[in-house]
Amino acid sequence: MTSTRKSDTILTHAGRKPRANHGIVNPPVYHASTILFPTVAALEDVGKPFETYRYGRQGTPTSDAFEEAVSAMEGGHRAIAVESGLAAITGALTAFLKAGDHLLMVDSVYGPTRIFCDKVLKRFGVETTYYDPLIGGGIAELIREETRVVFMESPGSHTFEVQDVPAIVEAARARGVVTMIDNTWATPLFFRPFDHGVDISLHAATKYMVGHSDAMMGVIAARTEAHFITAKTGTYQLGHCAGPDDLYLAQRGLRTMAVRLRHHQDAALKVAEWLQGRPEVSRVLHPALPDDPGHALWKRDFTGSSGLFGVILNPASKPAVDALLDGMELFAMGYSWGGYESLIIPTHPEKIRSATTWKAEGPTLRLHIGLEDVDDLIDDLARGLERLNRAAAA
Known part of the structure; x- marks a missing residue:
């Protein structure tokens, strides 16, 4: 696949070899x-690292x-495909530390x-x-x-700050420090870390x-051969490897990621803009919104946004927030995102921050906007906010 091809074409064709598979x-x-070898010489020929099939854990077609x-x-x-997103993070960190x-x-x-x-x-x-x-x-x-x-996550998956990745990379590279980024929110469709110098x-x-909430998968991408060999x-x-059936589901999901992600993006922006106009909402945490503190960096470095963002409500009691969440019909509660279904959970970033203080006017919610009709999702949220108001008035 030539480097001049556009993203949609790469997603559709890269990694497929129909002529080699009938x-x-x-x-x-x-x-x-088990991988079998025809001769002792072949068995003992290690060759260039990770260029041939020697055992299933090392890799397969x-x-x-x-x-x-x-x-x-x-x-x-x-x-490098591994068995979960956390495995990608922990595997990369332990490889370089x-x-x-x-x-x-x-x-x-x-x-x-x-x-x-920490543990x-x-x-x-x-x-x-x-x-x-x-910090930049x-x-x-x-x-x-x-x-x-130096490890980055931009935007953060709970508070959605956008980092000045090029500035951080420049400082790290000047000292010979490896840079890593969790790029799950944007995917390489909307942010390409290597174009900004990340390792x-x-x-x-x-x-x-994957996109369908039916498989666990992580991936580590390396900018250079040396970084790849280390990772x-x-x-x-450490024994990390991805299972073949999950790999198949990840390949299948990858082919439609561009179409899905653009729907997630458009629907999430519509919901975010609607929430900005609600009296129950103090702030919407979405870097693609023009008044978001991270918007300038997002506009400079990203080509799009995904379906995940946050909402800070005005002060409300826990029973009122619970009433909002417990009665949702289309938004489900679950610890993930990126699938075709919409999700909503309460989140508490103030409890885990240590270098900075997270201040919120009221309860914080995290939403993932799925592939449902956006008007139906807005109606579901409107009904939830009505329940919040009734519970608060009771």
């Missing part, structure tokens, strides 16, 4: 553990097909990533410093001699890449 459109699913498609979208060297190293982690990061830093990396002698997501080039002041990785791009492919070696040694 003309069949979709790559076959290889269920494999099924994993290659998905990885090639993601890598083509990212514009990087190669990608060792005892005595220092990690700079964004304070708005996904909760399980923070838990991994696992700490136990193995890696120190984590959380930093203000809006000021991160240079936090980089130490032992700093090995490792991470995805909970469970979300928009692949680390994940292979």
Whole structure:
């Protein structure tokens, strides 16, 4: 797949090899553990690392097909499929960190990533410093001699701050520090980290890449061959690998991601704009809205937005918020996003921030806008806000 092809074309064609598979459109699913060799020489020929099939955990044509498609979208060297988004994050971090190293982690990061830093990396002698997501080039002041990785998540998946990725990358690269970003919110369709100098791009492919809430998947994309070898070696040694049937579902979802994501984007903006006009709402946290604090950076670096955003309500009691949420008909409550269904959950970022203080006027909700009719979703939210008002008045 040539680099001049547009994103929609890459998503449709990359990683598929019909001529090598009897003309069949979709790559076959290889269920494999043992790989057989015809001779002792072939068995003992290690060759270039990770270029041949030697054991199912190392990779198969099924994993290659998905990885090639993601890598083509990212514009990087190669990608690595693993069994979940968290596995992609933890696998990448452990591949590049060792005892005595220092990690700079964004304070708005996904909760399980923070838990991994505080509970696992700490136990193995890696120190984590959380930093203000809006620090930009000021991160240079936090980089130490032992700093090995700067980790970003832009926008944050609960508070939606947009980071100045190029400024952070410039500061890190000047000191020889590896940069990583959780790019799940935008996907490579709407943000390409390698174009901004990032070394490792991470995805909970469970979300928009799979897109149907029916498979767990993570992916690590590497900008260079050296970064790929380090990440692949680390994940292979830890036993990370993705299952063949989940890989098939991820490939299938990837082919329609552009169509789905544009619907998520348009519907989410309509819902966000409607919520801005509601008296019960204090703020809407969506970087694509012109009055959002991160809008200028989003407009500079991104080509689109996804279906996930936040809402801060005016002060309301927990019973009133519970009444809003418990009666929803189309919005379900669940700890994920990126699927075809709409979701809504209460969230409490103020409880986990450590480098910065998260201040909200009232309760915070996180919404994922699915593929339902947007007017039906707005009606569901309107009814929920009416329940909130009735409960508050009771």
